[in-house]
Amino acid sequence: MTPTRETFGNIPLSSQLAFYALAAASMAVFAWGVYRRWKLWRLGTSINARDLITGSLAAVWQKIRGGAKRVAVDAGAQKRVFGHGIGTFAHVSMYVGFMALFVGTVLLEADNVLSHIHHALKFHEGAYYVAYEFTLDVLGLLFLLGTLFFLGRRLVKPPALGHRATDWYVLLGFLAIGVTGYIVEALRILWQQPTGIGAHCSPVGLWLAGVLHLDVAAARSSHFLVWWIHSFLVFGFIASIPFTRLFHFVAGPMHIFLAKNVLGAMPPVTMEEVEATGRVGPADIRHFSQQQLLSLDACMECGRCEEVCPAFATAKPLSPKRVVQDLKGAMEKTAAALAAGKEADVPPLHGTVIAPETLWSCTACSACVNTCPVRIDQLTFILTLRRHLVAEGALSGTAATALRRMQSNSNPWGLPAAERTNWTDALTPKS
Amino acid sequence: MSTPADLPAAPTVKENPSFEILYWVGCAASYDRRAQRIARAMVRLLRHAGVNFAILGKEEKCTGDSARRLGDEFLFQELATANIETLNKYNVKRIVAHCPHCVNALLKDYAQFGGHYEVVHHTQLLAELISAGKLPAVAGASAPAAAGAVTYHDPCYLARVNGIHEAPREVLNTAIGGQSLCEMKRNRANTSCCGAGGGRMWMEEDPKQRVSTQRAGEALATGAKTVATGCPFCLTMMSDGVAANGGEARVLDIAELLVERLGLNPPAAPANNAPATS
Ligand code: SF4
Ligand code: SF4
Numbered sequence: 001m002t003p004t005r006e007t008f009g010n011i012p013l014s015s016q017l018a019f020y021a022l023a024a025a026s027m028a029v030f031a032w033g034v035y036r037r038w039k040l041w042r043l044g045t046s047i048n049a050r051d052l053i054t055g056s057l058a059a060v061w062q063k064i065r066g067g068a069k070r071v072a073v074d075a076g077a078q079k080r081v082f083g084h085g086i087g088t089f090a091h092v093s094m095y096v097g098f099m100a101l102f103v104g105t106v107l108l109e110a111d112n113v114l115s116h117i118h119h120a121l122k123f124h125e126g127a128y129y130v131a132y133e134f135t136l137d138v139l140g141l142l143f144l145l146g147t148l149f150f151l152g153r154r155l156v157k158p159p160a161l162g163h164r165a166t167d168w169y170v171l172l173g174f175l176a177i178g179v180t181g182y183i184v185e186a187l188r189i190l191w192q193q194p195t196g197i198g199a200h201c202s203p204v205g206l207w208l209a210g211v212l213h214l215d216v217a218a219a220r221s222s223h224f225l226v227w228w229i230h231s232f233l234v235f236g237f238i239a240s241i242p243f244t245r246l247f248h249f250v251a252g253p254m255h256i257f258l259a260k261n262v263l264g265a266m267p268p269v270t271m272e273e274v275e276a277t278g279r280v281g282p283a284d285i286r287h288f289s290q291q292q293l294l295s296l297d298a299c300m301e302c303g304r305c306e307e308v309c310p311a312f313a314t315a316k317p318l319s320p321k322r323v324v325q326d327l328k329g330a331m332e333k334t335a336a337a338l339a340a341g342k343e344a345d346v347p348p349l350h351g352t353v354i355a356p357e358t359l360w361s362c363t364a365c366s367a368c369v370n371t372c373p374v375r376i377d378q379l380t381f382i383l384t385l386r387r388h389l390v391a392e393g394a395l396s397g398t399a400a401t402a403l404r405r406m407q408s409n410s411n412p413w414g415l416p417a418a419e420r421t422n423w424t425d426a427l428t429p430k431s
Numbered sequence: 432m433s434t435p436a437d438l439p440a441a442p443t444v445k446e447n448p449s450f451e452i453l454y455w456v457g458c459a460a461s462y463d464r465r466a467q468r469i470a471r472a473m474v475r476l477l478r479h480a481g482v483n484f485a486i487l488g489k490e491e492k493c494t495g496d497s498a499r500r501l502g503d504e505f506l507f508q509e510l511a512t513a514n515i516e517t518l519n520k521y522n523v524k525r526i527v528a529h530c531p532h533c534v535n536a537l538l539k540d541y542a543q544f545g546g547h548y549e550v551v552h553h554t555q556l557l558a559e560l561i562s563a564g565k566l567p568a569v570a571g572a573s574a575p576a577a578a579g580a581v582t583y584h585d586p587c588y589l590a591r592v593n594g595i596h597e598a599p600r601e602v603l604n605t606a607i608g609g610q611s612l613c614e615m616k617r618n619r620a621n622t623s624c625c626g627a628g629g630g631r632m633w634m635e636e637d638p639k640q641r642v643s644t645q646r647a648g649e650a651l652a653t654g655a656k657t658v659a660t661g662c663p664f665c666l667t668m669m670s671d672g673v674a675a676n677g678g679e680a681r682v683l684d685i686a687e688l689l690v691e692r693l694g695l696n697p698p699a700a701p702a703n704n705a706p707a708t709s
Contacts (some may be wrong), residue, residue, distance in 0.1 A: 264535045264592035268543050269504045281502065310624040310642040363642065364500045364629025365587040370620065383629070386502030395501065402633035403503050410492035410510060412633060413462040417489045423460065423467035427440035427474055 003198030004125035007112045010191060010223050019231055026235035033242025034250060037297050040335050044290040047258070067257035070375075075253045080373040084304065086149070094146025100139035101181075104132065133201040137185070141204060144178040147171055162301025162321070166244045173237055180230035186212055187226060190219035248300040252374040255298040258291045259375040263366045266383055281387025284346055285327065285334045292381065296328040298374040305368035305378055311361040318361035320368035320378035326353050327381060349385065356394060359386050433481035441474045443488035444521040450485035452556070453518070455528040455537065458493045459663035465670070466663040469529050472686040473553055475695040480565040482556075484527070490517050494536035501630035508544065511536075515546035529553040529686060531588035531595075531662045532628070538593070552589060554599040554661050554685055561605050566693065579656025582613045583685075584646065584669055585622035586662035596620070599661045599685055606659075606688040613653035623649070625660075625668035632664050638675055647672025651680060658682045 008016050052063050074080045078095060082088050108124065115122035124132070151171045157163060185205035190212065193199075199206055214222065241247060274280055282288055305320040306312050312319045330353045337345035347353055359382055368378045389395060395403070405414030438446050444453070454477065460470035477484050495510035518526075526548050528534045538550040551559075560566045583603055590596040596619040603612060617623045626642025638644065647669050650658045658673065658680050660666050670682040683691075690696055 262539070264588065265539045265543075266499060268508070271505075280504065308621075308623075310626060310645070314626075314640045314642050314645060316640060360634065362629050363587075363624045363626055363631050365624035366592050367587070367621075367624065370591055383500055383502065386500075387504055388502075390502035398635050399501060399630055399633040402630070403498060403501060403506060406493050406495070406498055406510065407506055410513075411458040411462060412493060412497060413458060415462050417492075420456075420461045420491060421441070421443075421486070421488050423456075423470050424439065424441045424474070426467075427471055 002126045002129075003194065003196070003201065004129050005188065005192060005194070005198075007108060007115075007124070009188065010220055011227060015224075015228070022231070022235050026239040029239035030241055033239075033247075037242060037247070037251070040331050041290045041293040041297070043286050043331065043335060043338075044288050044293040045286070047290045049290070064257075066260070070259075071253050071257050074256045074373070074375065080375070087153070090146045090149035090153075092146075093142040094150070097139045097141070097143025097146060100136060101143060104136045107132070130197055130201040134203075137202040137204050140178060140181060144175065147174040147178060151175065158303070160303025160306045160321070162303065162325070164245065166240075170240070170244050170246055173233060173240075177230065177233045177237060180226055180233060182208055183212075183226050184223065184230050187214070187219050187223035190214050191216050191223055245300055248298060248374065251294060251298040252300070255291070255295050256375050259295065259377065261369055261375050261377055263369060266380065269387065279388065280391035281384050281389070282349060283388050284349055285330045286346075288327075288381070292377075293331055295374070295376045296324055296331055299324045299328065299376055300374070301325065302373065304371045304373065305376075308367040308371050310363055310365060310367070316357075316361035317355060318358045320382075323354060323358065323378055323381060324376060329353070350388060350392075350394075354385065356389055359389065360395075360399075434478065434483050434485075440478065441470075442485050444485045444490075444523075445488075447483070447485040448521075449483070451483045452525045452527055453521070453523045454484045454486050455494075455526050455530075455533055456486055456491060457528060457530040457533045457663065459530060459667075461491070463663065463667070466666060469663060469666070469684040469686055472684065472690040472695075473527075473529055475690050476557060476560075476566065476686060476693075479693065479695055480560040482560070482565075487517060487521075492517075494533050494540070496532040496536040496540070497630045497632065499536075499540060500628070501633075507540070511541055511544050511546070515541055515544060518546060518548065523548060525549045525551070527551050527553055527556045529661070529663065529684065531586045531593065532664065535588045535592055552593075552595050552598065552661065554589075554602050555595060557686065557689060558598040558601045561602065566605075566689070580613045580654050581607050581610060581657045581659055581688075582615055582650050582653045582655035583618075583659045583661075584615070584625065584650055584665055585618055586660065586665045587622055587624050587628060589661055590618075590622050591620045594620070599659075602685050602689060603659055606685065606692045608692060613655050615649050615653055617649070625662070625665040625672075627664035627668050632667075641672065641675065643668035643672035644675040645672075647678065648676050651676055651678040656680050657688070659685050659688055661685050 011019070053060055055063075078092050081091050111122060111124040153161070154163065154167060154171065182204055185202055186208035189199060189202065189205055189209040193216070241249060269280060279287075285293070299321070301321060303321055306322075309318065309320055327349070330347050330349060334346045337343070350356065362379070362382045364379060364383065366379055369376075372378070402412040406412050408414070409416060434442060434447060434450075441454070442450070444450060454473065456470050459466040461467070492510050492514055494514065495507035498510065499507035526537055528537065528550065529552070531552060534550050534552050537546070537548060541548070557566070581603070583599065585591075585596055585599070589599070600612065623646050624642055625646055647658070650669065651673065656679070658669050660669055660682065661684065663684070666682055666684055673680050673682055
């Protein structure tokens with residue numbers, strides 16, 4: 001017999017229909033959640049995202065290939081996650097396990113749909129089936145391993161790592177999804193009683209089946225029950241993506257696609273812009289670009305930027321992670337104020353959201369930008385915010401003096417141009 | 432073609448209109464007594480290697496890096512426009528600067544305002560000259576440069592921001608003649624800041640909170656007796672940091688170390704340790 005299994009084996013039609021209804025509902029909640037965040041990003045200045053998809057096919061490809069490559073390398077191959085010891089290892093194993101299970105589920109559904117169209121289109125059998133079952137069975141372990149590591153790290157709570165109550169829910173949910181998945185498999189093996197390679201291609205499931213040791217009837221009824229629990233967990237997980245840290249699945253790759261990050265470059269401001277807007281530098285959240293606002297949602301508070309920040313390390317009032325999170329809070333508050341029609345409640349960024357001392361503490365070293373796994377540009381936020389303070393005359397002390405000297409003498413020392421070549425005198429000692 | 436011999440040691444673009452490379456001196460080396468020694472070292476090396484160069488002299492203005500990063504965009508644009516005009520007037524194609532902030536500004540900031548030049552850091556030019564055999568080690572050069580272990584502090588605007596970290600090491604290896612470099616844990620693209628970028632060079636700071644103290648501590652922990660840098664800001668910060676740690680190490684620019692190695696320092700080199708502050 002060719003090794004295979006029925007897709008909805010042991011699941012009556014009524015349950016199958018309920019399953020699809022729930023699937024649709026969870027995806028609707030997901031879409032609504034994404035839409036809510038997307039509306040927040042729309043508060044920013046336009047990045048003309050539509051331009052990306054206009055023109056000939058070749059022109060579109062030209063415009064998106066840089067972004068597509070970044071997504072493939074930074075997110076797909078997890079390049080920017082690397083370099084963080086065991087945390088990297090755990091993230092990558094969780095990611096690989098998760099992606100395998102995700103792609104596996106999509107393939108399973110594709111097979112289901114195709115086999116309904118014509119039974120000859122069914123591909124979930126034979127050697128493919130064996131490879132499929134084995135891969136998913138083993139990679140599921142990676143997923144669980146990563147989840148366990150992150151659960152452990154939540155207990156230890158490294159200082160740079162952000163933490164929200166929903167993180168427990170997410171991680172415990174993952175754990176439950178992984179474990180119930182294996183139990184469903186074990187129970188299926190127990191009632192289906194596959195023989196030969198068909199049984200051995202899921203080693204973890206087979207082992208668990210041995211441990212559970214149920215007769216066929218008991219296995220059938222528990223299989224039905226656990227299958228539903230597993231399904232509920234998965235749908236709950238899909239629906240909660242936009243409302244938890246898991247949103248980085250969506251915002252992370254989107255931002256990586258849009259963000260180029262040339263270190264050491266800053267966006268210019270023109271006099272025309274200043275005349276048109278009546279201000280220099282951002283004063284409220286709407287003065288940032290849509291891409292910058294999206295980046296705020298891509299932050300998962302991993303704390304890597306804070307760990308490398310020399311200002312933070314020397315106890316100055318600056319953490320690049322905090323800056324990103326505070327701006328994110330301002331984005332949410334601004335949207336709420338505008339939705340309520342209360343323009344007056346839009347929080348001013350300076351002073352209220354971010355203290356001037358925070359902005360002045362930055363050395364512009366770019367370490368944060370260089371390390372962020374989702375290419376958030378914390379430095380551009382900080383440096384453009386400084387522009388507003390300078391325009392308002394809020395910089396004082398020695399730095400303000402240096403600027404005045406640069407204005408009057410074209411150098412921060414404030415010495416006359418005539419003395420610029422004094423250093424050359426010592427090259428030819430006078431006799 | 433080398434700089435004509437009848438000209439001053441560091442000729443201006445007016446004095447040597449047929450220059451091939453413009454040496455961008457920067458404000459620090461123009462006015463800060465300590466940093467001036469980097470510029471003199473560079474001139475000695477350029478002349479020794481027979482490079483045909485010129486400086487802008489009085490016509491050079493601050494690149495505006497600090498102004499831009501402090502948030503004074505229009506002051507920066509004023510300085511940039513003036514400098515671009517000057518550079519174009521003298522038809523400058525290739526620039527060498529020993530300040531990574533100048534390199535970054537000339538390369539990335541100026542390109543936004545129509546100034547396009549080939550800009551290299553002095554360590555890149557020196558590495559080029561060394562590999563072309565134009566800076567042969569003088570046989571029996573005076574005392575070997577940099578007695579004791581040497582470490583190198585990567586400036587962020589050089590190593591991380593512009594990816595230049597091997598050229599400085601190549602030059603250093605020549606300068607310290609086969610001694611191996613003691614690397615700090617944070618090096619190359621992962622280097623730590625000295626604390627002076629983003630306009631913080633011009634801000635006062637509680638000594639306990641200084642980035643430079645922390646970074647210099649890291650440098651001293653390697654056991655180094657010489658801390659090499661490739662940035663005049665880093666030079667100031669690391670010197671202060673070494674002092675704040677009660678350390679003994681010398682802090683020198685790579686060009687200065689190379690000059691020592693090649694024995695190009697004049698016998699009575701002006702030894703002025705106090706950096707000018709105002
Ligand atoms: S800004 Fe980037 S590096 Fe910093 S915490 Fe957020 S995701 Fe992590
Ligand atoms: S650029 Fe500023 S915020 Fe970012 S790591 Fe450096 S000092 Fe910290």
